[in-house]
Amino acid sequence: MAKESTTIDVGEPSTVTKSTSHVVVDEKKKKKSFVAAAAGGGYKRGLAIFDFLLRLAAIGITIAASSVMFTAEETLPFFTQFLQFQAGYDDFPTFQFFVIAIAIVAGYLVLSLPFSIVTIVRPLAVAPRLILLISDTVVLTLTTAAAAAAASIVYLAHNGNANTNWLPICQQFGDFCQTTSTAVVAASISVVFFILLIVISAISLKRH
Amino acid sequence: MKNESTIIDVPAESSSAMKGKAPLIGVARDHTTSGSGGYKRGLSIFDFLLRLAAIVAASVAAATMFTSDETLPFFTQFLQFQAGYDDLPTFQFFVIAMSMIAGYLVLSLPFSVVTIVRPLATAPRLLLLVLDTAALAFSTAAASSAAAISYLAHNGNQNTNWLPICQQFGDFCQKTSGSVVSSFVAVVFFAMLVVLSGVALKRH
Numbered sequence: 001m002a003k004e005s006t007t008i009d010v011g012e013p014s015t016v017t018k019s020t021s022h023v024v025v026d027e028k029k030k031k032k033s034f035v036a037a038a039a040g041g042g043y044k045r046g047l048a049i050f051d052f053l054l055r056l057a058a059i060g061i062t063i064a065a066s067s068v069m070f071t072a073e074e075t076l077p078f079f080t081q082f083l084q085f086q087a088g089y090d091d092f093p094t095f096q097f098f099v100i101a102i103a104i105v106a107g108y109l110v111l112s113l114p115f116s117i118v119t120i121v122r123p124l125a126v127a128p129r130l131i132l133l134i135s136d137t138v139v140l141t142l143t144t145a146a147a148a149a150a151a152s153i154v155y156l157a158h159n160g161n162a163n164t165n166w167l168p169i170c171q172q173f174g175d176f177c178q179t180t181s182t183a184v185v186a187a188s189i190s191v192v193f194f195i196l197l198i199v200i201s202a203i204s205l206k207r208h
Numbered sequence: 209m210k211n212e213s214t215i216i217d218v219p220a221e222s223s224s225a226m227k228g229k230a231p232l233i234g235v236a237r238d239h240t241t242s243g244s245g246g247y248k249r250g251l252s253i254f255d256f257l258l259r260l261a262a263i264v265a266a267s268v269a270a271a272t273m274f275t276s277d278e279t280l281p282f283f284t285q286f287l288q289f290q291a292g293y294d295d296l297p298t299f300q301f302f303v304i305a306m307s308m309i310a311g312y313l314v315l316s317l318p319f320s321v322v323t324i325v326r327p328l329a330t331a332p333r334l335l336l337l338v339l340d341t342a343a344l345a346f347s348t349a350a351a352s353s354a355a356a357i358s359y360l361a362h363n364g365n366q367n368t369n370w371l372p373i374c375q376q377f378g379d380f381c382q383k384t385s386g387s388v389v390s391s392f393v394a395v396v397f398f399a400m401l402v403v404l405s406g407v408a409l410k411r412h
Contacts, residue, residue, distance in 0.1 A: 091367035133406040145352035152353035163295035
């Protein structure tokens with residue numbers, strides 16, 4: 001094994017310390033990425049807290065909508081042999097669907113609260129937010145469907161339809177109509193909340 | 209200026225196995241970036257195709273409801289024997305809403321193309337997600353309110369003495385029901401579009 005040897009001429013070391021400047025750039029880059037992570041975590045945590053509060057508000061509203069529709073009964077103080085003088089939510093299949101669907105949505109919201117808390121505690125985690133986004137989309141569709149279907153029946157009860165000979169029942173059942181309208185309005189407000197929740201999840205998922 | 213010199217011993221046999229094993233740290237990072245761009249581009253292409261399908265579904269729904277007129281071949285002095293979408297305000301709302309949804313989808317196609325060309329840009333995707341969520345809510349409202357009226361036309365309501373009109377107007381009922389089904393297909397497409405945009409926005 002013959003060893004070769006060579007001579008390398010090393011010039012006078014220059015006064016500029018090259019090695020240290022390289023480290024400074026590295027540290028700066030490290031610091032910048034660290035600061036960016038903390039700042040991103042900061043505003044995402046704020047969004048997560050807003051998300052949690054929106055969920056609490058939506059729970060309140062959906063439970064209110066479902067229970068108001070459930071207890072929307074009215075009995076008129078007179079009767080004859082032939083005509084019906086009671087009105088309740090179970091006289092309309094659409095209102096039955098409304099009560100059940102909004103109750104399911106309220107249950108889902110309660111179950112999604114832990115996921116929301118996880119996003120507050122770990123603002124940079126992606127999986128909980130993605131789960132919330134997907135399930136919020138499904139629930140938004142269900143809520144909007146229930147609210148819109150009930151709204152169309154309420155509209156029909158208020159105005160009737162001359163072409164199909166459907167009489168407006170609100171002229172006899174004023175209280176019933178008022179109560180059902182309130183429930184539909186509450187469900188529509190919860191739809192707005194769901195849209196906000198989806199947009200918040202999307203902004204939080206955004207990469208920088 | 210003094211020149212310094214030093215002597216370095218280089219072994220003659222440098223094993224060939226050692227050569228070419230220099231770690232290439234910088235290249236790996238590039239590969240990761242183009243990889244995520246790759247699958248996001250695939251998601252964007254799927255998004256574009258879904259939009260085209262949703263345009264078809266929404267415009268078919270609007271057109272079918274718009275042309276769902278029926279005139280019965282007999283008449284009397286007192287009763288109405290024509291049925292059209294404009295006899296029911298909910299169906300009028302349905303036609304207008306579905307046309308607006310189809311128009312929105314056509315206008316959103318350029319944004320979708322932008323997300324295909326630039327898979328890592330987040331602003332177009334976020335805009336599409338917000339608008340798609342609003343469009344999802346709007347189309348679901350139109351579809352389900354028309355479905356409720358359709359159900360009523362098929363079955364009537366004994367308690368309120370609302371008679372089922374489908375027993376006379378069979379064709380009208382069939383067309384409106386088909387239109388409602390098509391609009392629910394558009395609703396499903398919108399839900400998929402929202403979820404797609406959410407997944408594509410995800411950071412790594």
